[in-house]
Amino acid sequence: MSEDLTRLTAADMAARLVAGTVTSVELTQAHLDRIAAVDGDVHAFLHVSADDALATARDIDARRVAGEDLHPLAGVPIAIKDVVVTRGMPTTAGSKILEGWVPPYDATLVERVRAAGLPILGKTNMDEFAMGSSTEHSAYGPTRNPWDLDRIPGGSGGGSAAAVAAFEAPLAVGTDTGGSIRQPGAVTGTVGVKPTYGGVSRYGLIALASSLDQAGPVTRTVLDSALLHELIGGHDPRDSTSIAEDLPPLVDAARRGASGDLRGMRIGVVTELDGDGYQEGVRARFAESLDLLRGLGAEVVEVSCPHFEYALGAYYLILPSEASSNLAKFDGMRFGLRAEPAEGPVTAERVMAATRGQGFGDEVKRRIILGTYALSAGYYDAYYGSAQKVRTLVQRDFDAAFEQVDVLVSPTAPTTAFELGAKLDDPLAMYLNDVATIPANLAGVPGLSVPNGVSDDGLPVGFQVLAPAKADDRLYRVGAALERALETSWGGPILAQAPELEVKP
Helix, strand or coil: CCCCHHHCCHHHHHHHHHHCCCCHHHHHHHHHHHHHHHHHHHCCEEEECHHHHHHHHHHHHHHHHCCCCCCCCCCCCEEEECCECECCECCCCCCHHHCCCCCCCCCHHHHHHHHHCCCEEEEECCCHHHCCCCCCCCCCCCCCECCECCECCCCCCHHHHHHHHCCCCCEEEEECCCCCCHHHHHHHCCEEEECCCCCECCCCECCCCCCCCCEEEEECCHHHHHHHHHHHECCCCCCCCCCCCCCCCHHHHHHHHCCCCCCCCEEEEEHHHCCCCCCHHHHHHHHHHHHHHHHCCCEEEEECCHHHHHHHHHHHHHHHHHHHHHHHHCCCCCCCCCCCCCCCCCCHHHHHHHHHHHHCCHHHHHHHHHHHHHHCCCCCHHHHHHHHHHHHHHHHHHHHHHCCCCEEEEECCCCCCCECCCCCCCHHHHHHHHCCCHHHHHHCCCEEEEEEEECCCCCEEEEEEECCCCCHHHHHHHHHHHHHHHHHHHCCCHHHHCCCCCCCC
16 A cells, blocks of 8 residues: 555655655655545635646656755645635635735735745635634534534634644645634644744734734644744744844754753643643643653752733633724725615715625624624723733743743643534623733743653643744744654554544545
């Protein structure tokens, strides 16, 4: 039986491409075949770009044969979250209001992916405008978790995480506003990284909350995330929030961590992120992972970040407020859906109301209304202004903590993946899924989630590592060390524990 190329890591694929034992066309076709076989059940993709992906693959194969000096990931396929604009390829942000929209330009990170020669397989499903924790709020139907098709893959980037977990793509790009890369990573058994705010350009990302949004890698290994992060990261003059500094050596940090030596590393356990509401299996795997880190030479201590308990409330005022402002552009006048009132005069105000009524889903409407209220005269200081003060306190907690330790750790999500539909009627319960990931977005610090085992219910859990701003390399050192120790403990990658999906002929 021939080898299944889709099961290789991205780093292994890259090595084989360089060695000439496989071609990019073969890799790309293998993933397109996998998408055709399983995505009818998983629904990770909203658009598959087979012809363009194969054209890129053929071009890279020809350039490699000609002896050109190529990027290390050249020829390795990738999937892109549908909130990132792609020239000539539909970009909907999971919303009916942008159905069929084909952008005339690429996001900066997409430009870098194309320039490096990675075939883009297509665009992945997501909660509408990245508002959600389960990818059930997509206007085009939910994505399902490859571990159990009756459960959620996390959100809002569930499509990217599910594509990687289902071996439909070796690499994917997600965005993380309050945990939308890390939380899906935890519940699908994949690695997800939120870079330092400004570490990856936001130019060409359809904005949800401009002070919180950050694009980053979704992969199956820590090394693969480091390789992709180095590709898409770095300064971009078109993004006013982009950090005008070089990235730290991320790939080197991952390889150093994989050696299993964490001597001299001081790791802080955030006491506020491991309490009531955390599933017993999640807590058990977390404790086991701490023991593994101690065995690698790290010193593990408890650290208190007292204002983290207010982070969730602050976040759900700041995000809707910024979303209310950012989504005002979708008015039926310039691009996207245009709907006219069923009766009466056709005025700009009534067209806008009809368009937004038809084009936005319930969760988007809920957050726009909340954000508009929080920004309204007489309430701004009481709500939005107070939330920003809490944000400052959270940032100060991080500053104080990082004076004591090199990194902070916690479970990524309080529970494993819940069943589809279980929390759709309870928005507050849904919001609590992001309780451990939100503080990093409020402070702009980087975070990584690495799968650290399987709970008693047979579903994966995640281990979160947080580092100071611009110290993303620490994430990769600790994450790679833990990943290697876990593979020894579990007898292989955590994702190998997942049941096989039924393959459609």
